[in-house]
Amino acid sequence: MxxxxxxxxxxxxxxxxxxxxxxxxxxxxxxxxxxxxxxxxxxxxxxxxxxxxxxxxxxxxxxxxxxxxxxxxxxxxxxxxxxxxxxxxxxxxxxxxxxxxxxxxxxxxxxxxxxxxxxxxxxxxxxxxxxxxxxxxxxxxxxxxxxxxxxxxxxxxxxxxxxxxxxxxxxxxxxxxxxxxxxxxxxxxxxxxxxxTGAEKREAEKIAAKAPFDVLVVGGGPAGAAAAIYAARKGIRTGVAAERFGGQVLDTMAIENFISVPHTEGPKLAAALEQHVRDYDVDVMNLQRAETLVPAGADGLVEVKLANGASLKSRAVILATGARWRQMGVPGEEEYRNRGVAYCPHCDGPLFKGKRVAVIGGGNSGVEAAIDLAGIVAHVTLIEFDARLRADEVLQRKLRSLGNVTIITSAQTTEVLGDGRKVTGLVYKDRVGGDSHRLELEGVFVQIGLLPNTEWLKGTIELSPRGEIVVDERGQTSLPGVFAAGDCTTVPYKQIVIAMGEGAKASLAAFDHLIRTSAPASASAVAEAV
Missing domain, CATH: 3.40.30.80 (Glutaredoxin)
Structure with a gap:
């Protein structure tokens, strides 16, 4: 065996x-x-x-x-x-x-x-x-x-x-x-x-009692991990508050474009990231969801309020909250989530063996999903909003060579159908002719890109029309002392290697900010002592 x-x-x-x-x-x-x-x-x-x-x-x-x-x-x-x-x-x-x-x-x-x-x-x-x-x-x-x-x-x-x-x-x-x-x-x-049931309250009490940080990183993905490591190496008090350490990397099946590592898997890389962070003197606070960002007041400290009621303060904050799978936002999608509507073909594909499914999205992730599913299910229908697929040509050729795949372009999914227990089909509109069509199937795999995790920042910090945090070339946001990095920002090309570099850059910029803002306070303290 x-x-x-x-x-x-x-x-x-x-x-x-x-x-x-x-x-x-x-x-x-x-x-x-x-x-x-x-x-x-x-x-x-x-x-x-x-x-x-x-x-x-x-x-x-x-x-x-x-x-x-x-x-x-x-x-x-x-x-x-x-x-x-x-x-x-x-x-x-x-x-x-x-x-x-x-x-x-x-x-x-x-x-x-x-x-x-x-x-x-x-x-x-x-x-x-x-x-x-x-x-x-x-x-x-x-x-x-x-x-x-x-x-x-x-x-x-x-x-x-x-x-x-x-x-x-x-x-x-x-x-x-x-x-x-x-x-x-x-x-x-x-x-x-x-x-x-008492764990959350105990954890909130522990967090509330923590002294202010020099650098607080919000998020534990590649950008957050890099930021934390670069801050800790400066010998300053560093904390990480992460809703899920590893972030989106945990949901990535295969990683083959991380330079110097020909192949690895998301969970393996996420574990290595966390271990590397913990090798330094970093206060890692996992399972913590940030809800409010409060700009620095007279004390010079930025405050991050958490969902459990506790709050953290820091002289500088690096936002690295990443992104999540984008949903279609149509009737039936949320109702049948995990009951036929899925977002991970590698995880859930085997449960649809011999059944009919649809993949929504014609980019690389959608076409790769359709290719993988075609080897498991009875039939795959790929639905793309644009007039043509956006995936790499080599993937398109592979997809078109499969006998149990149908490709529909210029189509907008308008509803997921079900019988109250599970998915039974979907409805899409032909964007050229305007007609609606119904597909009978048992599964819908959504692969239409990413959405930044920044809703909690609206009204506090400058965001782009797509909800991304606006940053300059140093990772500085519209708020003094607040930096951002990774997939939640306006930096183009959402890739792991780019997120890590942006996290390191934001951390170096935050350290530079600390040096410059602490100088007047230090001079004042010396004068008072004399």
Whole structure:
């Protein structure tokens, strides 16, 4: 099942086990069970601390396997093969069940251990989903740390009947004690915040007690991370308030244009960004959404008010709030979000196997999505507003070579249709003839560009007609002491490498601002002392 190179790597990881790991497989006579047994036998052969037991007459999902350790009350199970993006989840689960300490804060560990009640989590994933591992790994860790937590990670492509019965139309989708709990990427901190109702209040109190920063970065994407690192290297008090560290990069499948790195994946790059920031003396405040920006007053401090009621003050602020997927803004889109309306073809595509879908958008992202989906679904209809596709010619040629793709240009989607539970079709208007047409389908994948996360700044700072923060060549905004960088600004070409450079530039400009504005205050202090 595993090639020799992967076995060698896994064997090296498994040398970190400090206690036995018991794999209990629930199998039948299907192909999936045979593949699972082969995988588990390969793993068993790599460490004397790992044992395998096969059961065929129990009531568990088949094929599935549990990981536990003698003397430990651990309830963790994979239903389906944890390959693709989930192979890392399997490796981490083996290590953590085997006693290897997790790379999370001591505070998070204590919070996880302190959860009271009974929690049965079921997470539906797809092997091609880059968002799923964060959720699977967080809930697996909860199951290792707290005996009251049970977690089953389920491959939705293998358990199609469950997916249909539970109307799972996006991954990751999580059920708690049989009821819908969450959909989309979530890390351990976010899950704990939802389970521990007093966590937000405690965090707000901690934040409110913080002393002012020299530089406060709002946002944790590539621009924010670069800004924080460049500020911290100057030896000044630096903080980062991020709604989701990693930002939009977390939702990026493959990155092949980051100079000197031929290929990487978004979540891997996001983790490296966060680790690099934490290597410095930076106060990272995750899961914090900024709501109000207050210009500097007599004290010379800019204030950022957060959604949890707390606020932060700083001598200089760098806004790096990034952007998000743009929505169509038509009737039915929000109603059927995660019920047929999707924004990530890599994550949710496998759930539409054999079905009819539409892709909205003829740029690179839309055409790439249509190409990928064509290998999974029965038929793809690509709908483009303009008279021609805007994607690179090489992508267009590939798309037009596929037999199960229809391309419609000069078309405006006007409504997403559904039966109250899921998508059943869409309506589009021919922009040339003016006629309306209805398409019968089960999924709509929206790929129409980005929208800057700047709504909270309206009326406070100068924004462009597109909602982008207006900046000069130094990253300075219309407010003294407030700088901005990355996809939320008017800087053209929204690329990771550009965002990082702009973040560094804004940070250097903020430091220069601090030097220049602090000089009079210092001179005054010396005069008073004399």
């Amino acid at each position: 595993l090639d020799e190179n992967l076995k060698t790597q896994l064997k090296a990881y498994l040398e970190r086990l400090t206690r036995p790991v018991r794999m209990v497989a629930s199998l039948d006579d299907g192909d999936g069970s045979r593949e699972m047994q082969a995988l588990l036998q390969d793993i068993e052969a790599l460490s004397p601390l790992i044992s395998l037991e096969v059961r065929r007459d129990d009531a568990e999902r088949k094929p599935s396997f549990a990981l536990t350790s003698p003397g430990q009350d651990i309830h963790l199970r994979f239903a389906g093969l944890p390959m693709g993006h989930e192979f890392t989840s399997l490796v981490l689960a083996l290590l953590q069940v085997g006693g290897y300490p997790p790379k999370v804060t001591a505070e998070a560990i204590e919070q996880a251990k302190g959860l009271q009640g009974q929690f049965l989590f079921e997470t539906y994933f797809s092997q091609s989903c880059q968002n799923c591992p964060d959720v699977v790994q967080a809930l697996n860790l909860l199951a290792v740390l707290n005996p009251n937590v049970r977690h089953v990670a389920i491959d939705g492509a293998l358990f199609q009947e469950e997916v249909e019965a539970r109307e799972v139309m996006s991954v990751p989708t999580v059920f708690l004690n049989g009821q819908p709990f969450a959909a989309g990427r979530m890390g351990l901190e976010e899950i704990l915040a939802r389970l521990d």
